[in-house]
Amino acid sequence: MEDKNKKEHFMGIPIEKHDTAAWAxxxxxxxxxxxxxxxxxETRNAKDWVDANQK
Known part of the structure; x- marks a missing residue:
């Protein structure tokens, strides 16, 4: 019963922060x-980030 309460508590906390996303x-x-x-x-910044972080 206690595990269920922990899961419900953490479901409201966002995992990712989308403030700097290209679609923001x-x-x-x-x-x-x-x-x-x-x-x-924003599109240019996203492309530059992808180009800089290629493998």
Whole structure:
């Protein structure tokens, strides 16, 4: 019974922080699909991060 209470307690704590994600700074949304489009600077930062962290 005690294990269930521990699980419920930790389920509310987020694992990841999405404040710096590319989609955090939404510039626009597509009209039909409602897909968010990030700002150009956020897209560029995400690409630079991927290029720098390649194997």
């Amino acid at each position: 700074n939404i510039e626009d949304t597509k009209p039909v699909s409602n897909v968010s489009v990030p700002a150009k600077s």
